[in-house]
Amino acid sequence: MLICIASGVAVGIMGTMAHRMGASANLPYGLVVALLIVALSTWCARSFAGVAGLGLHLLASSAMAWGMAVYNPGGGALTPIGFGGQVPYFSEHAGYMWLLGMLLIQIALLMCPRRWFLPSHTPRAAEGEVRP
Structure with missing residues (x-):
């Protein structure tokens, strides 16, 4: 579970730093990346820790990304939102x-069927075997 939280924090930081690459040229390759x-980190969290791991990943990544959008000690905006003027579309909406x-x-991956993810690494009882 700690790995899911750590990867969520890392995804929130990396994505916030990368999402504006190319936006000023209306080619948002940073947003796509x-x-x-x-998506990849969320898939891994769900594969290895189930729905609970995905939930922790969702909370950690969202808290980090939204926290960086709201609070910046330097005064600038890491996630500029809703400014006007003559700027390219992706520059304004990225x-x-x-x-x-x-x-x-992350919510879409939460609703996907379990068979789309790697099987859990927890030992399971064989068919017909009774476990105490």
Whole structure:
């Protein structure tokens, strides 16, 4: 479970730093990479720790990303949202897409069937075997 929390924090930090790459040129490759990292990390959390691991990953990554969006000790915005003017579309909306996209991806993976993930590493009783 601690690995799920640590990977969630790491994903939140890396994605927040990467999601704006290319947005000023209307080519949001950073956003695509950030959301792909979220999907892969979430898949791993669900595969190895089940729904509880995915839940912890969701909480840690969201807290980190939203916390970095709200609080920045330097005064600048790491996730600029909702500014006006003549800027490219992705430059203005990449922050929204990052913060909401990471939530949607993790919730979507939460609702996927268990067979899409690696089997659990916990020992199971053989068919017909009675465990105390």
